[in-house]
Amino acid sequence: MKLLNRKNIQLVVMIGVVLFLFAFTSKRNESRKIEKTDVQFVGENNLLVTTEIVNKMLIDKSKQGKSIDKDKLDLNTLEKTISNHDMIEKSEVFVSIDGTLKAVVTQRTPIARFIDDDTSFYIDSKGDRMPLSKIYAARVPLVSGRLTSENQQEIAALLKILYTDDFLKKNITGMRIENNGDVFLRTRNYDYDILFGKTINMEAKFNNYKAFYQKAVSDSSINYYKKINLKFTQQVVCTK
Structure with a gap:
């Protein structure tokens, strides 16, 4: 019994010491100055x-x-x-x-830059507008045309695909939004315009474009086209 009491007393003392040291350390830590x-x-x-x-x-x-x-x-x-x-x-x-x-x-991550006669701003990865940075200009596609609060999220969804896809990010440099909602895309290395159409079936349209691009490069016909129409998801219509 005495042995048990002694062990209990030792345990209580040890707990007390630990609690004291913890409180002392915490108080001392809180009162330290920011170095x-x-x-x-x-x-x-x-x-x-x-x-x-x-x-x-x-x-x-x-x-x-x-x-x-x-x-x-x-x-x-x-x-x-x-x-x-x-x-x-x-x-x-x-x-x-x-x-x-x-x-x-x-x-924040800018994924495009909108430009018109009156204003210029970035669109970020969440689809929100953000001002230009005073210290760095992001290399992102340039967007012009009819960007409104109604179509901004749809356009942002299209821009996110361009930003996250390595091939598209490297090759697509600009976008023009027509009053009827059609989107035209500009490429880095070629003179043709891409009529993307409305912001629907986007993945299918881009897959069609990649297939066209691969074939046109392989047979050296890509430099002859003036317009690539992706509006129809079942086919790519090319105009020379």
Whole structure:
């Protein structure tokens, strides 16, 4: 019985010591000063926003910058501030054990650039409009014509196919949207226009174009065409 009591007492003491050390360490960790900031960008895309810009948002929003205590930081507010930037999709902000205020940033991905006489903007991978970057111009297809709130998501779905398909991304450089909803595509290396038609049966149309392209290149006839019509999913109509 005495042995059991002794073991119980030792166990209670050990638990107490562990809890004390945990509380002491946590309190000391919270009161540490922020020593530095570190910004990391996710992915391999070219930077549409600089490390300096994100750092400035971190420091300005935390008011005292590097001298602030860790327990006085509002990490949720910092994340919202960074994520609300026009070029940023989302961010994660946290403080590492060594006192570094870190921001892991995912940028928005432009997949096309719309141009007309009055305005110019990107369309991102979610189909939303985003402003041009002041530090980097993305190499994406140029879009012109009738882009409205009604057809924007349909056009964005077409642009996503162009962006994610290696062959199309390499060869298609532009798009024109007619008032009747028909889409024309421009190629990088050839003079013909591609009449894509409406934004329906898109995968089938592109598969037809790839089959035509492969045959026309192999028999050297591709340079003779002026217009490639993909409106009919059962055939490709070519005009010389």
